[in-house]
Amino acid sequence: MVTNLESNIDELLSSPGGKLLNELSSLMKKRARIFAIIFTSIFAIGYPLAAEFISWLVSEETGLKPSSYVDVITLHPVELVLLKVRISLFLSIMVTGILFVVEMARLLSKSETFHERLIEADLKFPNPNILALFLIFSSILLMISGSLYAIKYLIPFLLDYLAKDALSAGLSTEWTLTNFSGFISSLLFASALGFQVPVIVYLILKFEIVQRSEFTRYRKHIWFSSVVLGAFLSPPDPLSLVLVAAPMIILFEISLFFHKVFHQ
Known part of the structure; x- marks a missing residue:
């Protein structure tokens, strides 16, 4: 043996x-x-x-x-x-x-x-070819855009809203350093990842994994899936969920629009 x-x-x-x-x-x-x-x-x-x-x-x-x-x-x-x-x-x-x-x-x-x-x-x-380099560049650019969206708009708005909400209930607001940094990092990650939707949609349509007509037919299901994904990626509050999911849905619709314009 x-x-x-x-x-x-x-x-x-x-x-x-x-x-x-x-x-x-x-x-x-x-x-x-x-x-x-x-x-x-x-x-x-x-x-x-x-x-x-x-x-x-x-x-x-x-x-x-x-x-x-x-x-x-x-x-x-x-x-x-x-x-x-x-x-x-x-x-x-x-x-x-x-x-x-x-x-x-x-x-x-x-x-x-x-x-x-x-x-x-x-x-x-x-x-490496021109398409691959373009996709890598686009992915990096979208990741930076998502991070800037989170830092400039999403995170300040949410933190201010949550703090004022606690203040209106007569509560003093104290956040632990770990939770504060974790909240910010999770929103940064969610936004950077969510902004990759155009690249994902392009690759799916490019390699004909799914036809554009199927995307259109199941639009509501995709919107719902974006909300579910936003719930997994964002902190556990409804406002964060909406503000993370909304850009994904908007970018999805923009991607379909540009695909329709350039492939008529």
């Missing part, structure tokens, strides 16, 4: 897929120390920057915190430290992850074993 297992392992490792895994493993081992240094360096730089970011976030200059009647507080001694660690870790993982993917793609594009495997599977390594 042990002999059979060893022979199966040897057979797997000698196969094209096994050779590719071996090659990837050796490449990752060679660069593990470099990525560890990058991760640690970004974390070390990110920790003091996180402190500056939090100070900026709760300051009156940002316009996010209703200044006159809201206090942002910490409930335990290490809450601020843990939040700075979380922000630094997120920044380290994001930057290191992007660099890792780029480096692996670069190394794979030069790997003979990888190209042999692609030929065997009758696949082609994707080459």
Whole structure:
């Protein structure tokens, strides 16, 4: 039984897929120390920057915190430290992850074993073209637009409304630092993701996964789905839901309009 297992392992490792895994493993081992240094360096730089970011976030200059009647507080001694660690870790993982993917793609594009495997599977390594670059640029531009919408309009309006609502009920308004930053980050993420609707609609119509007539026929269902998605992405209050879902619906309709204009 042990002999059979060893022979199966040897057979797997000698196969094209096994050779590719071996090659990837050796490449990752060679660069593990470099990525560890990058991760640690970004974390070390990110920790003091996180402190500056939090100070900026709760300051009156940002316009996010209703200044006159809201206090942002910490409930335990290490809450601020843990939040700075979380922000630094997120920044380290994001930057290191992007660099890792780029480096692996670069190394794979030069790997003979990888190209042999692609030929065997009758696949082609994707080459960037104008359409792909345009979609990447559009996606980044829409993500920035969604973030600006959240920072300039959505978040200040919601925070001011919620604070005044509590004040009208005779309540003092104190938000914990973790909940305050979590509320803002969830709305930022929801807006940045929601603004990707035009790219998603374009790709669906481009590759004819769904016809435009079907989008039109099931318009109400798509609107309802946008509201449901907004409920998952936004904080748990009806106003946030509407303000996150509404741009998705508007962008969906604009996407269909432009598709109709340019494909008549």
